[in-house]
Amino acid sequence: MTLNRRSFIGAGVGVAAALGAPMVMGQGTPRVVVVGGGAGGATAARYIAKGAQGAIDVTLVEPTRTYYTCFFSNLYIGGFREYDSLGHSYAKLASDYGINVVHDWAVGVDRDARTVSLASGGQLPYDRLILSPGIDFVDGSVPGWDLSAQDTMPHAYKGGTQAALLKAQIEAMPEGGTFAMIAPPNPYRCPPGPYERISMVAHLLKQKNPTAKIIVADPKEKFSKMALFQEGWGKHYDGMVDWIGPEFGGGNVEVNPAAMTVSIDGEEMKVDACNVIPGMKAGRICEQAGLTDGNWAAVDGRTMQSRLDENVHVLGDASSQGDMPKSGFSANSQAKVAAMAVRSALTGSKMFPAKFSNTCWSLIATEDGVKVGATYEATPEKIAKVDGFISQTGEDAELRARTYEESLGWYSGITQDMFG
Incomplete structure (x- = not known):
């Protein structure tokens, strides 16, 4: 499986056709709040706003003004990237897609009132909530x-x-x-x-x-x-x-x-x-919302909706969804499925069967890149692996160099897909 920036953006998720002209249902503009501006949250906010064309009011809550990707940070440690190359702005999400970007901490969710509380004291009402807070650490996991x-x-x-x-x-x-x-x-x-x-x-x-x-x-x-x-x-x-x-x-x-x-x-x-690197669990806001089993938030992979609240979708590392690994690629793939489901619920746009993909690249030494990945489909029980691939030991230097170059194309593609 070879990816470059252009092919990555539409790869393997089967949802692009669902993002056509919206059909607004009912009175008032429905409100979506997205908590977390990483590979899951930023992508979901962008795809909902882009596809809805003003029919949905989208607010993204993220405390940092510049988002530094955890993926590719190892390459910075190894001397293959500059630190600033990991940083990305939310400016285009606001200017080009009309997303309300709120730089604050989400500190609570009232699922009955459908509101998100902010550290600054404000509250954001929602019709649908997307939580993509990444991970927190398990206390005491490393004595x-x-x-x-x-x-x-x-x-x-x-x-x-x-x-x-x-x-x-x-x-x-x-x-x-x-x-x-x-x-x-x-x-x-x-x-x-x-x-x-x-x-x-x-x-x-x-x-x-x-x-x-x-x-x-x-x-x-x-x-x-x-x-x-x-x-x-x-x-x-x-x-x-x-x-x-x-x-x-x-x-x-x-x-x-x-x-x-x-x-x-x-x-x-x-x-x-x-x-x-301690043991991990879902980002704290999922626990505060009462959506976890103490560690992870169970979801229906067909829509990424919480198993405990149909008005909340949980993406990426925080979710317990089945066979997909916790990765930036996975979160981005899941975000597109969630965006399709949210638009369908709020505007009546068409739903398509959820499909997912993931690839994880790793650099071992200069131009010695390896990868592992798979495609997935959603069943009522979980997101299930369909097939997969992995680099092989003993591969020649030319193939490993191409794999590394492929990873660079993926990074360019996913960050553009996240931030516009």
Whole structure:
């Protein structure tokens, strides 16, 4: 499956035909509030506003004025992108699509009154609500670590300055120092993400600190693209990366940020930089709205509607929907299905069967790109995988270079699809 910017925008979701001229039903302009301006929320807001042509009032609530993508932040850490290249403005969503962009925190949802409360004290009424808040972290999932330690042992797993902080700490490591990663348990955002990060940290250290060591403590017996990453680490960073799975204590970890130590199965070691990626759950607003099982929000994949409230749709990382991984590509794909469903409910436009796709690219070393992906369809029970593909070990350099170039085209395409 080869994607470029143009082909990506319409790839695999089967909803573009539903976004024709609206047929307004009833009195007044229906109101949609979208919480979260990432790959799910920004895309949903844009597709609803673009297709409705003024027939739906769309408000997007997002606290940041410049959105920094979490996807591709690993390439910044590895030195393949500039930090500013990850930042994107909401200006076109407001100027070109008439979306009311509100830079504030959504702090509560009254599902009976159909209102969203803002940190500033205001309230936004809605006829349909779309929640796409991304992830928050599970308290206590890594003993010794909480959010108060994120400046000492960064997670760097939300878009923004954490990635810059982590890179600075890696670059400041002493010669021959030790970098540690505490990998997350399933399920979590971007399954290959921690291991692409290890590759990018190794690439950075190979240039600046070639005798440094990397320790990965992992509670999982296997991970996405495991054979591909391990092949790449052996080829490009021989002897630098030490992956410790649960058999050898990778799931029995404790950290001490003040002392900069990591204990793996009772054995304590001093580290010079440490990336703690905790267990994850749906962004807090989903829990505040009473839509989660304590971790994730269950949805009907045919419309991305909450299983607990038909007037609320939950997208992307926050949703529990079936077989799709939690990724930016998935959130973007789900957003188009939700946009179609919202427009159909509020204006009577035509619904088509929901179809989804996802691809996750990873960079292992210079022009050594790999990918995994699949197509999906919605059933009454879940979003179900139809077929898939994955890069193979032993591929030639030319194919790997093309895969990397493909990922660059995807990034250009998805950010344009999100922000216009």
